[in-house]
Amino acid sequence: MSSLSGYDTEAVGFDSITSEKKAGTEISTQTNEFKEYGFGCQTVTSKDVGCSAEPEDLNAEDDVLKEYPPPGLNAFLRKVVPSMMEQLDQNEKDMPYNSSDSDEEEAVTAKILQEINVDGQGLGAGDHRSSILGVTWSSTGNTLAVSIGQKQHETWCEQQGQIKVYTMKNFEGSKLTHTLDIMEKNCVTVVKYHPAVSALLAYGTASGEVVLSNLVNTSLNSFADRLYSPSGCHGSRRVSALHWADASLANTFLMMQINGKGKRRGAADQMLISSGCDGTINVWQVNANLKIFENVVCYNLNAGRKPAPDITCFDFNKRYCLRRFDEKLPDDIFVVGCKSGQLYLCKIKGTGDEVVDPVHEELEGHGTCVLGVEFSCHKPVFVSMSMDSELRLYSVNQPCPLKIFCLDVAISCMALLGTTPCAVVGLTADEKEALRVYNVFSGKQVMVDGFMGHQEVTCVAVSQSGIVAGNMDNKLRVWELPALRFKLSSEDYYF
Numbered sequence: 001m002s003s004l005s006g007y008d009t010e011a012v013g014f015d016s017i018t019s020e021k022k023a024g025t026e027i028s029t030q031t032n033e034f035k036e037y038g039f040g041c042q043t044v045t046s047k048d049v050g051c052s053a054e055p056e057d058l059n060a061e062d063d064v065l066k067e068y069p070p071p072g073l074n075a076f077l078r079k080v081v082p083s084m085m086e087q088l089d090q091n092e093k094d095m096p097y098n099s100s101d102s103d104e105e106e107a108v109t110a111k112i113l114q115e116i117n118v119d120g121q122g123l124g125a126g127d128h129r130s131s132i133l134g135v136t137w138s139s140t141g142n143t144l145a146v147s148i149g150q151k152q153h154e155t156w157c158e159q160q161g162q163i164k165v166y167t168m169k170n171f172e173g174s175k176l177t178h179t180l181d182i183m184e185k186n187c188v189t190v191v192k193y194h195p196a197v198s199a200l201l202a203y204g205t206a207s208g209e210v211v212l213s214n215l216v217n218t219s220l221n222s223f224a225d226r227l228y229s230p231s232g233c234h235g236s237r238r239v240s241a242l243h244w245a246d247a248s249l250a251n252t253f254l255m256m257q258i259n260g261k262g263k264r265r266g267a268a269d270q271m272l273i274s275s276g277c278d279g280t281i282n283v284w285q286v287n288a289n290l291k292i293f294e295n296v297v298c299y300n301l302n303a304g305r306k307p308a309p310d311i312t313c314f315d316f317n318k319r320y321c322l323r324r325f326d327e328k329l330p331d332d333i334f335v336v337g338c339k340s341g342q343l344y345l346c347k348i349k350g351t352g353d354e355v356v357d358p359v360h361e362e363l364e365g366h367g368t369c370v371l372g373v374e375f376s377c378h379k380p381v382f383v384s385m386s387m388d389s390e391l392r393l394y395s396v397n398q399p400c401p402l403k404i405f406c407l408d409v410a411i412s413c414m415a416l417l418g419t420t421p422c423a424v425v426g427l428t429a430d431e432k433e434a435l436r437v438y439n440v441f442s443g444k445q446v447m448v449d450g451f452m453g454h455q456e457v458t459c460v461a462v463s464q465s466g467i468v469a470g471n472m473d474n475k476l477r478v479w480e481l482p483a484l485r486f487k488l489s490s491e492d493y494y495f
Contacts (some may be wrong), residue, residue: 013413034274071170090374107447108482113466116476118146118164130159132470134191134459140198141465142168143215144176146476147203149187151458157206157238160421161188165215166476182213192242194270202272202286204239208232210274227293229284235277241313241428243361245271245283248331252348257296260351266290273316279308281336281358296351301344301356310339315374315382329380331397333360337370337384346395358445366390372414374442378421383440385425387413391443405443409436415462417481422446426457426469434469435460448482 043491087111118132134147143164150159161184163212187206199215210229230444245253250271265285269292272284283296296367301309317336332348343365366386381402384392389407413426421441427433434453437446455471467479 008326013213017344035227051140058252060404074469075247088162092096098294107449110448110450110479110482112477112479114478116166116176118148118476132474133189135196135461136193137193137461137463137472138198138464139195141463143192144468145193145201146470147191149189149206157186159187161186161205163188163191163203172411190240190242192244194244201241204274204282205463206238207235208236208239208276210239210284212286212288212293227286227288228289229293230295233282234280235278237276239274239276239278240311241275243273243314243316249316253296256350274310275314277310279311281314282431284310294492299358300355301357301359303355309342311336312339312370313337318375318377329396335373337373339369341366341368343370343384353382363394374416376421378420383416389475390436393440412457413460415460417462424462424467426460429454429456450479453477
């Protein structure tokens with residue numbers, strides 16, 4: 001091959017050995033237009049099969065299983081079905097076709113359950129006429145206690161006081177029926193059932209006495225069956241408010257009693273707190289079974305200053321362990337409202353030889369008498385309401401109110417609805433309604449129909465059984481509690 005390298009670029013032509021030739025053919029084709037078709041099909045078949053079993057087919061040794069219907073079933077259905085159908089019919093009437101598309105707020109109707117004429121002994125007439133001063137529900141919600149007396153006294157009280165107890169009787173068609181009278185030497189200004197012990201009732205008088213009654217014993221017309229506070233407490237002046245301590249607050253005061261006086265507590269010991277118009281707040285350790293009624297500490301608001309504040313209401317912080325950390329309040333605070341409109345933020349202090357002044361800070365108060373103060377269970381704030389129809393929202397972290405609302409009606413009393421951020425207020429005789437409901441965070445009225453009345457409401461109380469209000473005409477009206485049917489959004493719980 002190397003000898004031919006000089007001829008790489010030269011070509012040599014010669015004839016092919018094969019002489020056979022083949023013909024070639026070119027063919028082109030065109031396909032039709034492309035189309036796609038889809039079809040659905042079902043491959044599952046259905047078949048209905050029925051079967052029945054006879055009692056003899058049951059492999060049970062118990063003869064009861066072989067009986068149909070079972071014993072007692074018909075009697076049970078005859079008892080349950082009518083009430084169940086009645087409840088379904090009632091629910092259909094209460095909430096017909098609630099639509100979320102409507103922007104207009106529909107009014108909730110509160111059905112009146114009962115109206116009671118309170119006929120007390122020696123109620124008098126004219127300027128000396130007594131009226132309902134206080135009302136309270138028992139913890140079970142089936143008993144009411146109503147206190148009767150005069151709202152105003154020129155000097156000393158010389159009027160006989162009275163408490164009437166009404167209990168719900170099933171044989172009376174679930175109506176409250178008068179069951180007991182408790183007579184007192186003076187007007188009963190305030191009355192309060194224990195929130196957990198249903199038969200434990202406390203009340204205060206116009207002469208400064210705080211009384212404890214155990215209504216398990218029905219012979220309470222004898223003064224020997226009741227426990228009285230030591231004489232001279234509250235300066236022998238009117239008791240304005242009562243408060244039963246919850247378990248956490250009671251432990252605080254009981255530990256104070258143990259550390260200060262070295263006395264052990266009993267398992268049934270309770271803590272009762274009372275305020276008077278002489279500017280004092282007393283904490284009592286009470287036990288109805290052991291006949292214990294001892295003072296733990298006496299607070300004097302603005303001690304040394306004259307005149308002493310006329311306390312009208314107070315409330316202690318409600319402690320909730322599930323509340324967020326940033327919404328928790330100190331456990332040792334309480335707020336006090338006065339007749340002059342002042343509001344005091346106070347702290348729990350221990351006993352001492354000197355006068356104990358609990359005032360921590362004086363808040364920016366109302367211009368007129370404070371009708372009620374109460375801590376909210378939803379937010380770390382408290383609500384106050386005054387005689388000039390002013391609703392205020394306070395935080396304990398600042399002296400001035402967070403919000404101020406001026407209501408368009410004249411009010412006389414208030415109570416918070418624990419399940420919602422709302423308050424029910426009692427109105428004066430100038431209004432056609434007896435009660436109204438307001439959202440305390442927004443100041444807006446919650447539309448509720450059915451709270452009709454023409455007399456001034458003197459007191460109001462709320463429980464799971466309903467709302468009860470007493471008026472100047474010595475009438476008690478009990479309404480159902482419509483709070484569960486309030487249409488509240490998440491925005492109604494913020495401010």
